[in-house]
Amino acid sequence: MTAPVVSGIFVYPIKSLSRTAIAESGIMPGGGLAHDREFALFDEKDVVINGKRYPRVHHIRAKFDLRVLSVTLGGEKFHLVEDHTNLEHWFSDYFGFRVTMKRNFITGFPDDLDSPGPTILSVASLNEVNAWFPELDREQIGRRFRANIEITGVPAFWEDRLFGEPGEVIEFAVGDVSFQGVNPCARCPVPSRHPDTAEVIPDFAKLFSARRQATLPAWAATGRFDHFYRLSVNTRVPASEVGKMLRVGDEVRN
Secondary structure, three states: OOOOEEEEEEEOOEOOOOOEEEOEEEEOOOOOEOOOOOEEEEOOOOOEOOOOOOHHHHHOOEEEEOOOOEEEEOOEEEEOOOOHHHHHHHHHHHHOOOOEEEEOOOOOOOOOOOOOOOOEEEHHHHHHHHHHOOOOOHHHHHHHHOOOEEEEOOOOOHHHHHOOOOOOOEEEEEOOEEEEEEEEEEOOOHHHEOOOOOOEOOOHHHHHHHHHHHOOOOOOOHHHOOOOOEEEEEEEOOHHHOOOEEEOOOEEEO
């Protein structure tokens, strides 16, 4: 087996919208990647707008240019900071209710406040899941599971080595950055939906879980699987790593 290496780094500048691929990223004070979930949309009750609660987010085509901190929506380009009010108007018109957009460039808006580091997933695992659902386009699989870091050079579900039994964390490194692997990520309804149309695959979670259980590797910490609708690794990054860089091509060592 060759050494596991980072083959892709992805951030989601506006939480729940499209991802953008980058060659490198710094670790922020909250433990996440720079620009990942840096912005988030909130409804009239000040509750975050995400794919779990608002499937219409899948229809939004967002193209980001982080070099100039811009997003293009419906052919219109906005600066993510300077055009803040105009962006709120655009999203309010789209959803049909008042939307506010907030920014947090220190911690971002992670789903898992206990493990806010980058999520990690192997390309081989994505390929295996694609084999379970051969009707799906392979590129689409990665967009459904929305990991931050994809790695190559390992077999399917190798990343299950990066977490231990409940109460245990696994120390590992990606390039110069130290990580703590915490648990396999519990999935929500989002992977069952087409990332562009929100069309749902019936019984996706049930079919996925049955295959995941059947293919669970011997090295996986079984105590972490109260159910098998889990994929990718949730992590923490110690405060000592803030400011360090992750790059495509970095080796993963555990």
